Amino acid sequence: MKSPLLSLPGAVPAEGVDEGVAAHYGDLFREQRALADGTGFVDLSHRGVVTVTGEDRLGWLHLLLTQHVSDLPPGRATEALILSANGHIEHALYLVDDGETVWAHVEPGTQEALIAYLESMKFFYKVDVADRTADIAVVHLPAGSITEVPEGVMVRETPYGRDLFLPRTELEPFAAQAGPPAGILAHEALRVEQHRPRLGFETDHRTIPHELGWIGSAVHLQKGCYRGQETVARVQNLGKPPRRLVFLHLDGSEVHLPGPGTEIRLADDGPDGRKIGFVTTSVRHHELGPVALALVKRNVPVDARLVAGDTAAAQETVVEP
Numbered sequence: 001m002k003s004p005l006l007s008l009p010g011a012v013p014a015e016g017v018d019e020g021v022a023a024h025y026g027d028l029f030r031e032q033r034a035l036a037d038g039t040g041f042v043d044l045s046h047r048g049v050v051t052v053t054g055e056d057r058l059g060w061l062h063l064l065l066t067q068h069v070s071d072l073p074p075g076r077a078t079e080a081l082i083l084s085a086n087g088h089i090e091h092a093l094y095l096v097d098d099g100e101t102v103w104a105h106v107e108p109g110t111q112e113a114l115i116a117y118l119e120s121m122k123f124f125y126k127v128d129v130a131d132r133t134a135d136i137a138v139v140h141l142p143a144g145s146i147t148e149v150p151e152g153v154m155v156r157e158t159p160y161g162r163d164l165f166l167p168r169t170e171l172e173p174f175a176a177q178a179g180p181p182a183g184i185l186a187h188e189a190l191r192v193e194q195h196r197p198r199l200g201f202e203t204d205h206r207t208i209p210h211e212l213g214w215i216g217s218a219v220h221l222q223k224g225c226y227r228g229q230e231t232v233a234r235v236q237n238l239g240k241p242p243r244r245l246v247f248l249h250l251d252g253s254e255v256h257l258p259g260p261g262t263e264i265r266l267a268d269d270g271p272d273g274r275k276i277g278f279v280t281t282s283v284r285h286h287e288l289g290p291v292a293l294a295l296v297k298r299n300v301p302v303d304a305r306l307v308a309g310d311t312a313a314a315q316e317t318v319v320e321p
Contacts, residue, residue, distance in 0.1 A: 087231025
């Protein structure tokens with residue numbers, strides 16, 4: 001989905017997964033500062049939007065998701081995962097229920113596979129699943145924003161701001177009165193600062209929730225069965241995850257950021273040292289400078305000096321070893 005807001009002054013299109021919206025509007029750090037101050041908005045209209053209606057919707061989703069949603073009150077935001085039979089993360093959903101419909105936004109391009117899975121699990125339940133991506137756009141307002149939300153628009157409110165499920169026909173009029181636009185790169189920089197994982201960025205084909213700190217926020221440990229629960233319970237009760245998420249402060253003297261997939265080694269082992277992890281997301285932050293999220297082996301000492309490619313890195317613990 002190509003956003004009409006790419007026609008705004010200064011808009012530079014994003015690439016890769018986030019293609020279809022603006023990477024920035026000409027001043028990355030100004031856009032970050034605006035969001036941090038609670039002003040402006042982020043166009044996330046490339047994200048998938050899925051709705052579930054029907055009287056059984058919450059009880060049915062409760063059986064499929066890692067989160068406890070059977071009694072989810074209207075208006076309360078939550079997030080949830082869908083796991084494989086082996087406990088690996090397949091989907092991440094950002095949810096809110098309005099009393100009649102569950103609204104969820106998901107990573108760009110993942111909605112079709114998600115809907116196919118949900119449809120395969122309907123059985124006799126009274127639910128209807130719909131892809132609303134073509135007519136509903138996600139827009140993010142940062143925490144502290146006083147921008148007025150159009151009447152009738154579903155809002156998912158979190159500590160990090162509000163996600164609006166806005167009709168696409170209202171996207172341009174809303175942008176005209178919502179303050180300065182900020183691109184996806186500014187949004188990503190704040191996400192990294194907040195240590196929040198993102199599906200497809202911090203995850204690979206074998207990632208389990210414990211590695212990313214998704215226990216609690218997206219995985220409820222006292223709910224009934226769901227696919228992959230055995231792995232979650234086993235790691236929680238008997239062991240530790242093989243990897244852990246860390247936040248990296250990168251050497252600011254380097255011109256280039258180490259990109260996703262860049263190998264991480266122990267600095268003391270030199271350039272030929274063994275790989276102990278990899279960068280997942282790297283950004284330039286308006287206050288912290290170059291920073292990144294990364295996955296490293298669980299047994300890497302929390303005070304170890306690291307190197308990401310050729311860039312020195314100091315780690316900050318996100319998930320305890």
